[in-house]
Amino acid sequence: MKYLNHKVLDPTTPGKVGVLITNLGSPDAAERGALRRYLKQFLSDPRVVEVPRLLWSLILNGIILNVRPGRSAAAYRSVWTDDGSPLMVHTRAQAEGLRALLQERYGEEVIVEFAMRYGSPAIDAVVEGMLERGVNRLLVMPLYPQYSAATSGSTFDALAAHFCQRRDMPALRFRRDYHDHEDYIGALALKIQQYQAEHGVPDKLVFSYHGVPQRYCDNGDPYYAQCQHTTQLVVDVLDLPDDSYMTCFQSRFGREPWLQPYLDETLKSLPGEGVKSVQVICPGFSADCLETLEEVAVENRDYFLEAGGESFGYIPCLNADAEHLSALAQLAGEDLPGWVVGKFE
8 A cells, every 4th residue: 555655743742633624515616517526526425325336326427417517506506605605604614713712722732624525625635734734633523413424424434545545643533423412402592592583483493404315224324313312402492392393304315215204395285284484494504505595595495485384484504603613612622631731621
């Protein structure tokens, strides 16, 4: 095996501590070519699509990558900003805010960066840059509150693939999930309270999580159970009546059964059941992105209103809210004792 050449740290110095937050990623531009490159990388991940490789290669390259990039590019254009995709903008702001909090607490020896599992900035490039700056203790925090092999598991795969090419690797800590962390739950509850203080209380509060094929959870993925647990913990904090909320799953792809109930079908049916106002929050998304801003706040809003609903509200993700940054700093702080010598309280 050929290993990467890299600078050797002086073993007599403690080195630096690195904190890397990661998210899924987005294309470099809202254009067909950029979407094709992004989707090819994303949908080629065997953690994301668990289908025999040869069969899937034929479907992906023969059909999907010839049809979907154009449609996805149009959707991305509807939410694109002057600074790039919303996910990129929010994740960068999260890294900057977390860096400020951790350096205030521990000093500049803590280096905080962000990377994307697919697209740029790539995990391997960002990690290598951190190591070149002297990081020899690395905490990786995927910003997926609920664990799935397709998200957090895939992120670990990318890290392992990079470190397989290095003779020397840092001490590594990996945050698997934080679906039940008190500060994360508190930030979600506060977000709902603040939104409803301004917009009122709906007939139904809908917790919408990104779906995965039902088969993944049947085979042992804890994602569904963790989503349900997050909902229940927020409901307990807010003391909501049983008939005032529900959990749904969005963004299904393909023909096989995914986690249910499906968000789109649910929103189409609720007006016929007497539910005239809904608010939707997406606790599984740490930052607003195409799936929240276009799929939920526009597409699914239209489904509800066209079916006879009267009021639809989308509650934004936690993004770089102060309470969210504080929760992320607390999560990082729980993994840093012993690494930040003399600084941890």
